[in-house]
Amino acid sequence: MSIIIDDELCTGCASCVANCPFGGIEIIDNIAVITEECTLCGACIDACPVEAITLEREEYIDKVDKTQYKGVWVIAEHYKGVIHKVAYQLLGRGRELANKLKVNLVLVLLGDRFDNLLKDFAEYGADEVIYIKSSLLKNYYSDLYVSMLAELIQERKPEIILIGATPTGRDFAPRIAKKLNAGLTADCTGLEIEEETGNLLQTRPTFGGNIMATIRTPTSRPQMATVRPGIFKAVKVSKKDIKVTKIVKDFEEKDSVTKIVKIIDKQKKKANLEDAEIIVSGGRGVGSKEKFKIVEELANVLGAELGGSRVTIELNWLDQDHQVGQTGKTVAPKLYIACGISGAIQHLVGMENSEIIVAINKDPNAPIFNVAHYGIVGDLHQVIPVLIEEIKKMKQEE
Amino acid sequence: MLIVKIFVCIKQVPGVSEVKIDPKTNTLVREGIPSIINPHDKHAIELGISIRQKYSGEVIALSMGPPQAETALREALAMGADKAYLLTDRAFAGADTLATSHTLALGIKKLLRDLKKNEDYIVICGTQAIDGDTAQVGPELAEELNIPQITYVLKFELKENNKILVERAFRSDEVVIIETKLPALISVLKELNMPRNPGVKGIVNAYSKKQVISLSAEDLGADKSEIGLNGSQTEVWRIFVPQRKGKHIKLEGTIEEMSQELCNNLREDKII
Numbered sequence: 021m022s023i024i025i026d027d028e029l030c031t032g033c034a035s036c037v038a039n040c041p042f043g044g045i046e047i048i049d050n051i052a053v054i055t056e057e058c059t060l061c062g063a064c065i066d067a068c069p070v071e072a073i074t075l076e077r078e079e080y081i082d083k084v085d086k087t088q089y090k091g092v093w094v095i096a097e098h099y100k101g102v103i104h105k106v107a108y109q110l111l112g113r114g115r116e117l118a119n120k121l122k123v124n125l126v127l128v129l130l131g132d133r134f135d136n137l138l139k140d141f142a143e144y145g146a147d148e149v150i151y152i153k154s155s156l157l158k159n160y161y162s163d164l165y166v167s168m169l170a171e172l173i174q175e176r177k178p179e180i181i182l183i184g185a186t187p188t189g190r191d192f193a194p195r196i197a198k199k200l201n202a203g204l205t206a207d208c209t210g211l212e213i214e215e216e217t218g219n220l221l222q223t224r225p226t227f228g229g230n231i232m233a234t235i236r237t238p239t240s241r242p243q244m245a246t247v248r249p250g251i252f253k254a255v256k257v258s259k260k261d262i263k264v265t266k267i268v269k270d271f272e273e274k275d276s277v278t279k280i281v282k283i284i285d286k287q288k289k290k291a292n293l294e295d296a297e298i299i300v301s302g303g304r305g306v307g308s309k310e311k312f313k314i315v316e317e318l319a320n321v322l323g324a325e326l327g328g329s330r331v332t333i334e335l336n337w338l339d340q341d342h343q344v345g346q347t348g349k350t351v352a353p354k355l356y357i358a359c360g361i362s363g364a365i366q367h368l369v370g371m372e373n374s375e376i377i378v379a380i381n382k383d384p385n386a387p388i389f390n391v392a393h394y395g396i397v398g399d400l401h402q403v404i405p406v407l408i409e410e411i412k413k414m415k416q417e418e
Numbered sequence: 419m420l421i422v423k424i425f426v427c428i429k430q431v432p433g434v435s436e437v438k439i440d441p442k443t444n445t446l447v448r449e450g451i452p453s454i455i456n457p458h459d460k461h462a463i464e465l466g467i468s469i470r471q472k473y474s475g476e477v478i479a480l481s482m483g484p485p486q487a488e489t490a491l492r493e494a495l496a497m498g499a500d501k502a503y504l505l506t507d508r509a510f511a512g513a514d515t516l517a518t519s520h521t522l523a524l525g526i527k528k529l530l531r532d533l534k535k536n537e538d539y540i541v542i543c544g545t546q547a548i549d550g551d552t553a554q555v556g557p558e559l560a561e562e563l564n565i566p567q568i569t570y571v572l573k574f575e576l577k578e579n580n581k582i583l584v585e586r587a588f589r590s591d592e593v594v595i596i597e598t599k600l601p602a603l604i605s606v607l608k609e610l611n612m613p614r615n616p617g618v619k620g621i622v623n624a625y626s627k628k629q630v631i632s633l634s635a636e637d638l639g640a641d642k643s644e645i646g647l648n649g650s651q652t653e654v655w656r657i658f659v660p661q662r663k664g665k666h667i668k669l670e671g672t673i674e675e676m677s678q679e680l681c682n683n684l685r686e687d688k689i690i
Contacts, residue, residue, distance in 0.1 A: 203651030
């Protein structure tokens with residue numbers, strides 16, 4: 021695979037240079053030249069205004085017989101006897117993918133005491149549910165999940181496998197991918213089917229989050245993807261038949277290489293961003309941990325949850341559970357107030373579905389203003405105190 | 419049993435977690451971004467060193483990357499790692515996580531050849547890298563080495579008979595204490611420890627007394643079809659900077675006027 025530059029067409033405009041994330045292209049004697057740093061990502065191709073750059077790909081040779089692989093699977097996880105909601109969200113998106121491919125949508129569940137729940141997955145679009153039942157699977161065992169699921173996948177050969185990008189999903193998905201030599205894409209924010217090939221087009225923010233990459237597994241199957249909770253929506257469908265396949269196993273603890281010694285509930289009050297109606301978030305512009313108080317005060321006045329961009333967690337201004345964005349939570353409150361947040365894509369993908377977005381930022385060019393419904397250009401430390409007074413006044417009037 | 423080899427896998431990443439976009443030209447700003455050790459990986463190095471100090475073993479830092487990733491390994495040496503290996507070759511370029519974990523596994527297997535029967539090892543990774551955020555290489559490496567894995571580790575303890583006892587953070591309100599036997603791979607969270615500063619002596623040692631050994635695809639005996647782009651199942655099909663169109667209203671006037679207008683608008687929208 022290589023990047024080809026047409027010297028006749030190239031005008032030396034350097035659009036490609038500016039768009040390359042790696043410094044992999046330079047202008048020498050008014051012509052673009054590929055450097056050692058090039059990773060063949062293809063960012064320069066779209067950037068070129070005169071179509072002088074093309075990516076020459078080697079012919080795709082299938083590594084497996086792709087026609088043998090059929091169906092879309094969603095792997096569910098559960099916690100304290102409750103199915104994690106991301107499974108229903110993945111069924112929502114999975115249904116559309118399955119319709120497009122004209123294949124079945126299958127939910128796979130490992131656990132115990134879910135017998136009465138199995139038929140309910142029909143309401144969320146599943147055509148079949150495969151239930152691996154064992155009392156030991158009340159809790160999560162990494163190696164048992166991996167061996168059971170890998171075996172099942174090898175036997176039934178689904179073409180697409182969707183998994184929640186939770187600490188559990190991110191633990192077993194890569195290990196299964198390795199076992200099966202399957203392509204796996206983490207934290208997808210978009211999933212589409214490519215018309216001609218039936219490939220799954222997996223889009224995710226990358227390079228820390230300001231660029232989107234679309235990733236494919238063109239020559240092999242299955243195609244695996246993890247998706248953060250909150251990215252897709254669960255969709256109820258009119259009730260239909262569902263096939264239930266139950267596999268009963270009598271696992272004992274000695275069947276696992278790990279032993280669960282103890283499970284500790286942490287009672288610490290945690291931010292509940294996913295269910296919040298209003299979220300007030302701060303970013304780098306807040307300035308320091310101490311200065312976050314003013315943002316917190318605005319949140320308190322509004323009865324809102326407090327959120328933060330990635331950097332505020334990296335700098336330990338806020339605890340991890342306050343993080344909004346690709347590597348944090350995906351939220352969709354009625355009102356999202358972003359204070360001193362510039363608006364990197366990895367943050368935007370976590371909050372852009374909010375009903376109303378308000379941005380307060382010093383920099384009039386901050387990308388956050390592109391998604392904001394109301395923008396205030398100004399220093400948040402001057403704006404927020406005034407805003408707090410206005411809100412208090414308004415609340416008193418009511 | 420004796421723990422003799424403590425492998426720490428690290429990655430060199432751009433020193434900012436976000437590649438900046440110039441809003442006027444909508445292009446990437448690349449100048450002046452230094453490369454650093456992936457922040458999570460520093461916690462892995464710290465754990466490696468503390469295991470050696472408390473028990474035994476040598477800390478071996480390992481990285482796959484371009485020649486300039488040597489700097490990251492020097493930093494690991496400065497912190498206190500005993501040895502450092504850079505797996506570097508043009509043939510490794512374009513690797514996805516499957517090909518990356520395969521290359522790292524080849525490196526570890528090569529370095530395990532002199533491991534004796536009564537000796538044991540552990541592999542430590544950061545949970546994820548800040549540039550790719552996949553958190554996939556650790557578990558994939560564990561699978562290829564055919565050893566147990568425990569990810570998202572908050573606390574670590576080495577017990578008798580080379581058992582390890584770790585706290586794994588599954589969810590924000592739950593911690594699970596898990597026991598397994600070495601050899602094993604763990605991926606650590608930042609809350610686990612506080613990485614030490616190398617200090618002047620450490621830095622001097624890293625450049626004078628210790629060395630970074632480069633290993634090529636040939637040194638590892640790698641099959642060309644299993645490394646780099648060829649060994650990858652996924653390919654980057656397109657990279658793009660998304661264009662976003664808002665229905666934005668930029669408020670005007672003094673701070674008081676803007677605040678009032680915002681409150682009025684939010685009230686009309688029945689938000690507050």
